Amino acid sequence: MLKLVLGNKAYSSWSMRGWLALKASGLEFEELVVPLYNGDWDERREGDEFAPSSGKVPLLWHDETVVWDSLAIIEYCADLTERSIFWPEDLAARAMARSMAAEMHSSFAALRRECPMNVRRSVPLPDLSEETVADINRILVLWAQARARHGGSGPYLYGEWSAADMMYAPVVTRFLTYSIPVPPFARQYMSDVLKQPHVAQWIDAAQDEPWVIEQYEGSQGTA
Template identity: 40%
Template sequence: MAYEIYIGDRMYSSWSLRGWLMLEKFSLPHNVHMVGLYSGTMAQEMAHLAPARLVPALRTPEGMVVGESLAIAETLAERHPEAKLWPSDPAQRAAARWLAAEMVAGFSSLRGECPMQLGHIYEGFEVSRGVKADLERIEALFAHARKVSGRSSGYLFGDYSLAEVFYTPVAARIMGYGLPVSEETRAYCKLLLSDPAVLKWQALAHQVSYDPEPYAMDLPKRPWSLD
């Protein structure tokens, strides 16, 4: 029996990426359903999942529908304790939940000004005060996570957890717009984005093209690379 995960796009939908990673990275069997995020058919294609109306949305093997990334994450973590979606240690688990919750609720400048895209690296992006403040906050949260876990590099809590799921699209924004962060944060972003699951997602993203390109910026760009 498999989960059904509804997503909208691979190149641009950060929430879709999170919803899929929660299943893919923890080896939870799933089928992917793509709905028309940019074609105007999404509402109709998701009507049977109401009141879920955004991507990602999850349907469990028994038919229960869950919307909202954090609710999906908690549902999966509760149903699959053996998969260790959250860290086992209570203090680390609390910190991981904090990071995920703050991601869902915050960083509005970064999210608004640097839409996730996995296609290319923009050059010359001018960092606003708001984006700078969001980056500083993200790095403060990473520092807190590392203090709690005692891990100075690699995944924040030692093993891959939902914290990584929630921050992978943040890493894509940092790398995709060449945003100024510490070497440690850059190394962490590269770790998240070189994950085989993310590379698989990114390769599939390139199979779809849009005209005009969503969220295109009038800036020079170069091919995607983590160098």
């Protein structure tokens, strides 16, 4: 049995990526949402369930197998099902998609810090640092290159929904939350991502969560 341990859907971008991977796989799984930073958080993250990831989410249990980190969960789901669900079949496109996913995984710290994920909120464009503007511009360049080289007639970065889109879906929500101005091609891509059934399901579920993390309700923070 697969069980995915998540943080709040309103705030946890990494949880969203892991959850989108499980949904794309088509495999049945149990999801357990653990509210981040509430009264039980410190005690809970020290339990056996969280031990392999040192208290971080998402965390996937498959019987006795445990996988943590969103990108690792994507790869595990690809191993369990079909890699073509997650990565483009064309070699050049697949190489670029993996590079984009890895860059999302390891980069853009300024954007994460200044524009924490909050899918329940919409605010005017805040004053952003040069580092965050550079992160945004880099992401837009990546999106443009993927669409121009490998997008074809499909709506997503590599035409069909893929792991690259799963990795950048929380960025789409950030751009929307903080009213980040983007060129027309990116607006269309964002619209298509937000209409993707699994993304829409995640955002809808977040609206009904009772938990509020005050540090993520301002314009500064991390998520």
